[in-house]
Amino acid sequence: MNNVLALAGVVIKELYRRKDFYVLFVLTAVITLMLGSVKFFNDDRIVRFLKDACLLLIWISSLVIAITTTARQIPEERESRTIFPLLAKPVSRAELIMGKFLGCWLACGLALIVFYFFFGAITASREHALPAIIYLQAVWLHWICLGIVVALVLLGSVVFTAPSSNATISFIIVVGIMFCGGHLNKVAVHMGGMAGTIVYTIYYSIPHLEWYDLREMLIHDWVRIPWLPCAEATFYGVVYSTFLLGATWLVFRRKTLTV
């Protein structure tokens, strides 16, 4: 466990040493503040439009951070050959994967806290209220979602050769699932036959990342979601992440490490 935590610590340090997070945060803040300064029909109490834009930027930024940070972890270790002394310490391959996953996931969590703190400050300044429960649920589910994404990208990083191709493919898959994943069952019903069965199988197989997106609830001031579905989504996320990490370990344990 110490090895896993040590590896995770290195990944977190990497996040705050690199400029990616700062650039994305400053961009999000600047665009949000610029939009906040726009007045529509001399009404300065319009807030949902601003919340919508800010949350979209937060989701994009968090996905970029999660995918790009995770995609380069193992390939960079292999390319710079630091993976050999790392595995000779001795750190097992399973620990390496767990360390990288934990590091990336915790780093995403830290980034999320900063982003949502900014979002909360902007919203509270306009609405003079901060519904804490739904905010906590939104952050928590967003983080669980990033856990699945990190595990998925980690699997990609041991399958694909280049981090760039892994990042691109992962981004397409994640965005595709978020937009269409929850609707594939309707498509399958319309298609019918063999094609419908295939689409339904895909529907059940993919990670349902769209569950974790509570933007509509936050934007339109819905008070909270029930705790049981929140717990069920968390359990599903943990199981799916474990499955993806297991698959990563299966591929990685016999992989040749020389480039």
Place this chain on the structure above:
Amino acid sequence: MNRLVLLLLFVGCLTLATQFAPVFESVQARSGPEVGPLLALVGDSRRLFANHFFTMADNYFHSGFYPTIFDARKKEGPSHLDVASHEEPAGAKAGQEEADDDDNFMGKPKDWIEKLGRNFFPTTHTHLEGTDAREILPWLKLSAEMDPHLIGTYVTASYWLRTRLNKPDEAEDFLRQGLRANPDSHEILLELGRVYFYDKKNPGVARNIWDTALQKWHEQDQAKQNPNPHVREEILGELVRADQQSGDYKRLLADLEELEKISPSKESIEKYIQDVKFKMAH
């Protein structure tokens, strides 16, 4: 040698800039004087964005409870936002019926994934109440920026501005912006007249505007542009109200007689005409 090549490239860039600048300006001019360079470059696709932004306003009006492209809609027709923006009782009733119909656009969940997923987005049909309606305005403004000829945007925004937010000046400004882009729009004139009649309490100006609206409607009818007959009915209804308020029985009678020709409730109008004639005789 390298410097010479760089110099040549720089001269080449300058030449190309002088060549393309007039082309770019002509593209801008083709799109109309009200369109900026960015929108000129986007071209006709901005109409798609305009429609999308109008849909976003409707989505906000329902607090996020809105069908996606994957959900089957019961029937094509005006949005609730559009329907709610008309004051006629008949329109309001139709909107309510449609709202009840659309409540079930999601149907029963097909599987446990869909059932669980429905906890994480709005699944209750609500409409924005009171001043919360302000939240739809940015999308309507953006929609008008993208397509200045989408008349429903101006009328809808004006309705909410004057009825819920008590901002008749902003409503008038926006309608006049729409009128500059669509000088022959009887719908915008009808709404502008309402701003003067109901909010600025200026029935004289309102009546003149509605007269112009009716004239525009007739011109479009004669030109076989198929103007909406319901709008004519609405204009005449407003003219009748203005005549009632001013006590001008002669005009009131003329407007009622024209309204009687097209209104579905002929009997009540006929009775009203007889009342007016009686008052005129005494």
